[in-house]
Amino acid sequence: MPFLELTLRCRESEQARYEHALDDVGALAVTMLDADAGTSNEHAILEPGVGETPLWDDISLTALFAHDADALLLLAALESFDPDLDWARVAFRRVEDQDWERAWMDQYEPLRFGERTWIVPWNRELPGDAAGADAAVVRLDPGLAxxxxxxxxxxxxxxxxxxxxxxxxxxxxxxxxxxxxxxxxxxxxxxxxxxxxxxxxxxxxxxxxxxxxxxxxxxxxxxxxxxxxxxxxxxxxxxxxxxxxxxxxxxxxxxxxxxxxxxxxxxxxxxxxxxxxxxxxxxxxxxxxxxxxxxxxxxxxxxxxxxx
CATH class of the missing domain: 3.40.50.150 (Vaccinia Virus protein VP39)
Structure with a gap:
C-alpha cells in the first residue's frame, strides 16, 4: 500500500507546533532529520545530557499519510495552524515498495470534462468519444506534480x-x-x-x-x-x-x-x-x-x- 509523504522544513523553535499540527491532520508517523544533512552545514548530535532532547537548528519534518489523503486539504489544514507558512518549504511525494507512478497509471481511467475535454493516461487507449476530430485530448503522465x-x-x-x-x-x-x-x-x-x-x-x-x-x-x-x-x-x-x-x-x-x-x-x-x-x-x-x-x-x- 503506498503512502503520501509530506516533508516540511522548519526551525527548531517551530518543531513542536508543526509536529502537533501534523499529528492533528492525521499523520501516521512523523520523523525528524537535520535539514542540512549531507551538506557542509550538517551538525551531528552525539550524546545528549540527561533529560535533554537536543535538535538541529533547521529540521526536516517528514510525515506519512494514508495513500488516499488529499494533499490540498492537508495544506489547507496546516494553513489554519500557520497562515504565514511559506509553502515553498512543503513538498509531497508518493512512497511505496513498487513503482508508485506505474501503479497509479495502471489504475487511472480516462476522464471527460465538459463537452470536449478529455484527460487520458499516455498508456491507455482512447475511449470512443475521445477519438472524434472535435475532442480535446490531453495525454498525461503527471509524475509527482x-x-x-x-x-x-x-x-x-x-x-x-x-x-x-x-x-x-x-x-x-x-x-x-x-x-x-x-x-x-x-x-x-x-x-x-x-x-x-x-x-x-x-x-x-x-x-x-x-x-x-x-x-x-x-x-x-x-x-x-x-x-x-x-x-x-x-x-x-x-x-x-x-x-x-x-x-x-x-x-x-x-x-x-x-x-x-x-x-x-x-x-x-x-x-x-x-x-x-x-x-x-x-x-x-x-x-x-x-x-x-x-x-x-x-x-x-x-x-x-x-x-x-
Missing part, C-alpha cells in the same frame, strides 16, 4: 476552460496558467484552441513536469514555463490560478495585473467557506464574479474591468 484531473479543483478549472472554448473565447487566445503544477490546464487550453500558453510555478519539479507533458502532447512549441521571478511581463486574455486560498489572497494584486482588460479569470483551490473573502478581494478588479462548487471545493470566475 499536482494536477491529474482527478481533484475537484482541477476538474472545476477544466470544465471552465471547456465552457470558454464552447463560447469561442479560447480560439486563438493566449492563456496564463498561474501555478501550473503538471501543466494540465495550459495543455487543455491549447488542445481547446488557444494559440499559446504560459505556465508559472515556484516548484522546479512542476516546471519540469509541465515541459515533459507539453512535449508528450506535441504542444511544447506553444507552451513556455517560468519560475515567478523569471516570468515575462504583460497581460493575458485568459488566466487560471489553481492554488490555495491563502496564496490567491496574498497574490491578488499580482494575479489581477496579469489579466487583460475584458479578460477572463478563474480561481480555484478554494475550500467551501473561503469564497466570500476572495469575492470581496477580487471584486476590486472583476465583474460578473461567479461561484461553482464541487464537493468541498470552489471555483470563482469573472471578467476584468477595463478600469479598476
Amino acid at each position: 499536482f494536477g491529474s484531473g482527478t481533484h475537484p479543483t482541477t476538474a472545476l478549472c477544466l470544465r471552465w476552460l471547456d465552457g470558454l472554448a464552447a463560447d469561442g473565447v479560447l480560439a486563438g487566445a493566449r492563456v496564463l496558467d498561474f501555478g501550473c503544477g503538471s501543466g494540465i490546464l495550459a495543455l487543455a487550453a491549447l488542445k481547446l484552441g488557444a494559440a499559446e500558453a504560459t505556465g508559472i510555478d515556484n516548484d522546479p519539479q512542476a516546471l519540469l513536469a509541465t515541459h515533459d507533458n507539453a512535449a508528450r502532447n506535441g504542444v511544447d512549441a506553444r507552451l513556455a514555463v517560468f519560475a515567478p521571478d523569471d516570468a515575462p511581463p504583460g497581460t493575458w486574455p485568459v488566466v487560471v490560478a489553481n492554488i490555495l486560498a491563502s496564496a490567491l489572497d496574498a497574490l491578488a494584486d499580482t494575479i489581477a495585473a496579469r489579466v487583460a482588460p475584458g479578460g477572463r479569470l478563474a480561481l480555484s483551490g478554494i475550500l467551501d467557506g473561503q469564497q466570500d473573502a476572495l469575492l470581496a478581494r477580487y471584486g476590486t478588479w472583476f465583474d460578473d464574479l461567479d461561484v461553482a462548487i464541487d464537493g468541498d471545493w470552489v471555483r470563482i470566475d469573472g471578467v476584468r474591468r477595463s478600469v479598476a
Whole structure:
C-alpha cells in the first residue's frame, strides 16, 4: 500500500507546533532529520545530557499519510495552524515498495470534462468519444506534480476552460496558467484552441513536469514555463490560478495585473467557506464574479474591468 509523504522544513523553535499540527491532520508517523544533512552545514548530535532532547537548528519534518489523503486539504489544514507558512518549504511525494507512478497509471481511467475535454493516461487507449476530430485530448503522465484531473479543483478549472472554448473565447487566445503544477490546464487550453500558453510555478519539479507533458502532447512549441521571478511581463486574455486560498489572497494584486482588460479569470483551490473573502478581494478588479462548487471545493470566475 503506498503512502503520501509530506516533508516540511522548519526551525527548531517551530518543531513542536508543526509536529502537533501534523499529528492533528492525521499523520501516521512523523520523523525528524537535520535539514542540512549531507551538506557542509550538517551538525551531528552525539550524546545528549540527561533529560535533554537536543535538535538541529533547521529540521526536516517528514510525515506519512494514508495513500488516499488529499494533499490540498492537508495544506489547507496546516494553513489554519500557520497562515504565514511559506509553502515553498512543503513538498509531497508518493512512497511505496513498487513503482508508485506505474501503479497509479495502471489504475487511472480516462476522464471527460465538459463537452470536449478529455484527460487520458499516455498508456491507455482512447475511449470512443475521445477519438472524434472535435475532442480535446490531453495525454498525461503527471509524475509527482499536482494536477491529474482527478481533484475537484482541477476538474472545476477544466470544465471552465471547456465552457470558454464552447463560447469561442479560447480560439486563438493566449492563456496564463498561474501555478501550473503538471501543466494540465495550459495543455487543455491549447488542445481547446488557444494559440499559446504560459505556465508559472515556484516548484522546479512542476516546471519540469509541465515541459515533459507539453512535449508528450506535441504542444511544447506553444507552451513556455517560468519560475515567478523569471516570468515575462504583460497581460493575458485568459488566466487560471489553481492554488490555495491563502496564496490567491496574498497574490491578488499580482494575479489581477496579469489579466487583460475584458479578460477572463478563474480561481480555484478554494475550500467551501473561503469564497466570500476572495469575492470581496477580487471584486476590486472583476465583474460578473461567479461561484461553482464541487464537493468541498470552489471555483470563482469573472471578467476584468477595463478600469479598476
